[in-house]
Amino acid sequence: MAKTTAKTAPAATAAPKASAAKKAAAKDNSAANGSANGQAGPSVQPILNQQFNAPAPLQKYGTVSQRLPIGLDSSTRQESVEMLNQMLADTCTIRDMYKKHHWQVVGPTFYQLHLLYDKHYEEQDALIDMIAERIQILGGVAVAMAADIAEVTSIPRPPRDREEAPVQVSRLLEAHQIILKNCHDFAKRADDSGDDGTNDLIVSNVMRTNEMQVWFVSEHVVDTPLARAE
Ligand SMILES: [Fe+2]
Numbered sequence: 001m002a003k004t005t006a007k008t009a010p011a012a013t014a015a016p017k018a019s020a021a022k023k024a025a026a027k028d029n030s031a032a033n034g035s036a037n038g039q040a041g042p043s044v045q046p047i048l049n050q051q052f053n054a055p056a057p058l059q060k061y062g063t064v065s066q067r068l069p070i071g072l073d074s075s076t077r078q079e080s081v082e083m084l085n086q087m088l089a090d091t092c093t094i095r096d097m098y099k100k101h102h103w104q105v106v107g108p109t110f111y112q113l114h115l116l117y118d119k120h121y122e123e124q125d126a127l128i129d130m131i132a133e134r135i136q137i138l139g140g141v142a143v144a145m146a147a148d149i150a151e152v153t154s155i156p157r158p159p160r161d162r163e164e165a166p167v168q169v170s171r172l173l174e175a176h177q178i179i180l181k182n183c184h185d186f187a188k189r190a191d192d193s194g195d196d197g198t199n200d201l202i203v204s205n206v207m208r209t210n211e212m213q214v215w216f217v218s219e220h221v222v223d224t225p226l227a228r229a230e
Helices: 002-033 074-104 112-135 146-152 165-193 196-221
Strands: none
Touching: 002 112, 074 146, 074 165, 112 165, 112 196, 146 196, 165 196
16 A cells, blocks of 8 residues: 555646646636536536637647658658648638539529539548648648638639629639649649659549549530520
8 A cells, every 4th residue: 555655646746736727727617517526526527618728739830740750851741731731721712612602503504513513512522631631641730720721722712792603613613723733733842852642642632633623614614505506
């Protein structure tokens, strides 16, 4: 018994400083819920509102750590993370444009565009997760929230208004082209720096998906006769 006490004593004396804030938060929560904390074993009360007294972030946005042993040097990771965050912000933007247009489309092509836009939304959403997780694997921090994405993306902001279907299509094709130009540039740079995983993601996933979507969307603005051949 004496041994056990001797072992646990240092931990017990080292803990109070670090746990002082936790205890205060627990006390606050207990008071807020009107419970008698500590009377009947460990509390099941969640420790709420910890964001208001948060410590320094685990990692700052824009920095790249060398956490994972994936055989790439820091300058290669840094360059890839910057490229991928641009690609992530642009992909989030075109994904949301597809949903906007899915909701707002009108006209004779309503049904097929309504369905096609949602299919493309889902495909872009899948790309987003691949890009963001690649950023994390490389040791970076993926941009995530809408307000931050709006600042990073290079795709022009569409109006909140409902627009005609051909205008929607033109906006989407412009966005696709911005992404695809970046794909060619970024794939080349990733290849040059030896980041084969990023090169493969950009070519096999992002580029191929966007090219296919350009095809399906573009054919809706070819001015061909609907009922009578000319
Ligand atoms: Fe829907």
